[in-house]
Amino acid sequence: MGSRRALTGWGKTSPSVATVVSAGEDETMSQQVVGATGRGVLARGLGRSYGDAAQNAGGVVLDLTSRDRVLRIDVEDAVVEVEAGASLDRLMRVLLPLGLFVPVTPGTRYVTVGGAIAADIHGKNHHVDGSFGQHVTSIDLLLADGSIRRLTPHEPLFWATVGGMGLTGVILRATLRLTPVESAYCVVDTERCDDLDDLLARMTEGDDGYTYSVAWIDCLARGSSLGRSVLTRGWSARRDQLPSRLQPRATEFRPRQLAVAPPVFPSGLLNRSTVTAFNEVWFRKAPRVRRGEVQGIASFFHPLDGVGEWNRVYGPRGFLQYQFVVPFGAEDTLRRTLELLSASGLASFLAVLKRFGAAGDGHLSFPTPGWTLALDLPLGAADLGGLLDRLDAEVLAAGGRFYLAKDSRLPASAVAQMYPRLDEWRAVRAEADPRGVFTSDLARRLDL
Amino acid sequence: MKDAIGNVQRILVLGGASEIALATVRRLTEGRADAEVTLAARPGTRRADAASGLRGRGLTVTEIDLDVMDRTSYERAIGATFDVGRDVDVVLIAFGVLGDQERAWQDLDAALEMTQVNYTAAVGCGVLVAERMRAQGHGTVVAFSSVAGELPRRSNFVYGSTKAGMDAFFTGLGDAVAPDGVEVIVVRPGFVRTRMTAGLRPAPLSQTADEVAAVVVEGLRAGRDRVWAPSAMRWVMSGLRHLPRVVLRRLPI
Numbered sequence: 001m002g003s004r005r006a007l008t009g010w011g012k013t014s015p016s017v018a019t020v021v022s023a024g025e026d027e028t029m030s031q032q033v034v035g036a037t038g039r040g041v042l043a044r045g046l047g048r049s050y051g052d053a054a055q056n057a058g059g060v061v062l063d064l065t066s067r068d069r070v071l072r073i074d075v076e077d078a079v080v081e082v083e084a085g086a087s088l089d090r091l092m093r094v095l096l097p098l099g100l101f102v103p104v105t106p107g108t109r110y111v112t113v114g115g116a117i118a119a120d121i122h123g124k125n126h127h128v129d130g131s132f133g134q135h136v137t138s139i140d141l142l143l144a145d146g147s148i149r150r151l152t153p154h155e156p157l158f159w160a161t162v163g164g165m166g167l168t169g170v171i172l173r174a175t176l177r178l179t180p181v182e183s184a185y186c187v188v189d190t191e192r193c194d195d196l197d198d199l200l201a202r203m204t205e206g207d208d209g210y211t212y213s214v215a216w217i218d219c220l221a222r223g224s225s226l227g228r229s230v231l232t233r234g235w236s237a238r239r240d241q242l243p244s245r246l247q248p249r250a251t252e253f254r255p256r257q258l259a260v261a262p263p264v265f266p267s268g269l270l271n272r273s274t275v276t277a278f279n280e281v282w283f284r285k286a287p288r289v290r291r292g293e294v295q296g297i298a299s300f301f302h303p304l305d306g307v308g309e310w311n312r313v314y315g316p317r318g319f320l321q322y323q324f325v326v327p328f329g330a331e332d333t334l335r336r337t338l339e340l341l342s343a344s345g346l347a348s349f350l351a352v353l354k355r356f357g358a359a360g361d362g363h364l365s366f367p368t369p370g371w372t373l374a375l376d377l378p379l380g381a382a383d384l385g386g387l388l389d390r391l392d393a394e395v396l397a398a399g400g401r402f403y404l405a406k407d408s409r410l411p412a413s414a415v416a417q418m419y420p421r422l423d424e425w426r427a428v429r430a431e432a433d434p435r436g437v438f439t440s441d442l443a444r445r446l447d448l
Numbered sequence: 449m450k451d452a453i454g455n456v457q458r459i460l461v462l463g464g465a466s467e468i469a470l471a472t473v474r475r476l477t478e479g480r481a482d483a484e485v486t487l488a489a490r491p492g493t494r495r496a497d498a499a500s501g502l503r504g505r506g507l508t509v510t511e512i513d514l515d516v517m518d519r520t521s522y523e524r525a526i527g528a529t530f531d532v533g534r535d536v537d538v539v540l541i542a543f544g545v546l547g548d549q550e551r552a553w554q555d556l557d558a559a560l561e562m563t564q565v566n567y568t569a570a571v572g573c574g575v576l577v578a579e580r581m582r583a584q585g586h587g588t589v590v591a592f593s594s595v596a597g598e599l600p601r602r603s604n605f606v607y608g609s610t611k612a613g614m615d616a617f618f619t620g621l622g623d624a625v626a627p628d629g630v631e632v633i634v635v636r637p638g639f640v641r642t643r644m645t646a647g648l649r650p651a652p653l654s655q656t657a658d659e660v661a662a663v664v665v666e667g668l669r670a671g672r673d674r675v676w677a678p679s680a681m682r683w684v685m686s687g688l689r690h691l692p693r694v695v696l697r698r699l700p701i
């Protein structure tokens with residue numbers, strides 16, 4: 001049963017070894033949970049969280065990706081019931097031809113439904129549609145005592161599980177409300193913004209008119225061009241908005257992977273000069289303004305999925321993603337972050353900025369109203385740790401918080417300050433799992 | 449748990465008054481004052497001073513008795529530390545004696561004490577720590593060896609022989625435990641100006657405990673399995689190894 005293997009997150013940092021078991025039937029998993037040793041059990045999806053959230057050193061990790069059946073689709077009501085190991089890629093391939101789209105998609109399709117609920121993920125539509133958990137109508141959860149319960153949004157355990165990072169139990173199945181669409185395309189407006197003020201002003205004014213919105217910031221631009229960026233916003237395309245040759249197969253969705261990154265990249269390949277050169281080309285390539293462009297869902301939402309295992313380009317030391325949200329009014333924190341990073345010369349390819357709308361009900365859900373900035377940073381620079389520790393302090397002082405699905409380095413002391421409902425979550429979890437069977441490296445690191 | 453940057457949360461120092469080990473702890477916890485440190489050493493002012501020094505930096509320090517000549521003592525120290533609280537991210541195996549080199553090859557008691565401390569107890573601790581860390585599925589063992597172990601020399605060959613033995617053990621242990629997520633880093637310092645070497649004539653390339661600590665922490669973060677301190681010592685040692693013994697004997701090292 002299972003093999004002992006080293007696991008990491010997408011950032012390839014802090015490996016730890018666990019007994020990895022491919023998920024079997026409910027009954028089998030239930031026995032595995034009941035028979036767990038002191039090092040506990042954790043569910044894992046596609047391992048797209050960046051840090052140590054889907055690792056359980058010395059314990060059991062249930063790999064849910066073998067449980068990926070689509071159980072029921074109700075096209076009329078736009079509802080689907082799926083097993084938790086199904087990926088959003090799979091769902092899109094099945095659902096788009098039926099004129100249905102997932103309610104929320106992250107920057108990659110290679111996440112599981114279980115992972116999407118456990119991290120309560122957000123997409124480019126958060127400002128209008130909220131996070132993933134708000135579109136879930138039921139969850140079948142395997143609990144620490146081996147029983148399975150169907151949870152609905154009326155129960156506290158539902159909201160402890162949404163955003164609960166796998167620590168309340170194993171999500172086996174879920175029912176999702178879908179978004180009806182006429183095509184597998186989006187209509188996209190692109191604008192180049194000169195600096196941070198320009199960008200924030202455009203987003204504040206215009207975002208509410210779009211379903212989807214995100215900005216890519218060139219992190220190496222300094223001085224008066226600090227925050228120069230490309231803002232892309234759009235809507236799901238109606239059939240009549242497509243060029244006529246696409247209209248007959250408007251809902252066809254067959255994205256292909258173009259390439260896979262080779263396994264060996266030297267550390268330090270992404271340095272200040274290579275990234276500067278890349279960003280310069282990328283920024284110049286973007287149109288000053290372009291309206292009404294039709295883009296496929298894959299290229300609009302998941303540009304990075306075109307290259308498999310692209311995380312390898314960061315070399316053996318790996319990388320981390322630093323993502324926080326600060327409330328509206330704390331724009332200075334965004335500016336300071338960009339200033340400090342660009343001054344430090346640490347090469348971040350791009351930063352992604354989004355405006356969050358209203359928060360959901362998950363006790364530990366990340367999104368709250370404000371600006372969320374996400375940056376990929378390669379490891380290796382000696383001063384990275386100190387720099388991020390200083391940034392943490394600024395973000396926390398501004399009333400901000402960090403995304404646990406991306407985190408790989410926060411100190412335990414930061415969590416209570418960022419997540420005011422932590423104690424409420426702990427109480428619900430303690431009731432559902434008094435022995436602490438469900439645990440992870442993230443939970444150990446942050447004392448969750 | 450160790451984080452992506454290499455910050456650690458809990459450290460056990462076996463030989464908790466060792467200056468090099470303490471310098472390593474300071475370096476490893478720089479900027480993050482939330483780490484817990486257990487100092488296992490003989491009770492006394494040196495351990496107490498070490499503990500209060502670390503507490504002064506904001507660290508949470510536990511002191512625990514350790515007599516490495518007594519097997520039950522280190523079994524108890526390691527067991528008690530791993531049994532409660534957080535996972536132990538790093539164990540420093542830092543005890544050792546230098547002793548009187550001339551006595552050490554002529555006096556049975558002196559020879560046996562040196563081998564028991566530097567070799568036998570180090571292996572014993574290595575076995576126990578490895579078992580605990582394998583069960584954890586992660587952790588790093590830092591074994592303080594010495595360049596003296598790489599090359600037997602007239603001036604300190606008994607000490608060198610004990611370090612050669614422990615060095616070989618931890619080098620092999622690293623390979624044995626790697627599949628279980630445990631890392632071992634063997635540290636080979638040259639001459640370090642500490643209490644242990646006070647009164648000895650500093651050899652070329654001599655260094656401070658802080659300098660050794662910097663090399664160790666950099667090695668830890670880069671995931672190396674052995675480091676020399678100073679780093680240049682690696683090449684010096686590899687050069688010296690190829691000298692004929694007649695020449696080597698004449699060198700003032």
Ligand SMILES: Cc1cc2nc3c(=O)[nH]c(=O)nc-3n(C[C@H](O)[C@H](O)[C@H](O)COP(=O)(O)OP(=O)(O)OC[C@H]3O[C@@H](n4cnc5c(N)ncnc54)[C@H](O)[C@@H]3O)c2cc1C
Pocket residue numbers: 010042043044045046047048049050053054064084085105106107108110111112113114115116118119120121122123164165166167169170171172304405406440
């Ligand atoms: C390129 C890229 C872009 C991304 N973009 C976004 C984005 O735009 N927005 C966003 O919100 N996130 C984004 N993410 C993060 C990603 O959406 C989340 O980390 C998500 O949780 C990954 O799902 P997974 O299936 O890979 O889960 P894993 O990484 O395997 O696990 C993540 C967490 O979910 C838990 N979990 C997984 N399955 C289950 C289950 N069946 N039952 C209980 N717990 C479970 C795990 O225990 C763990 O705590 C991105 C990640 C990448 C690599």
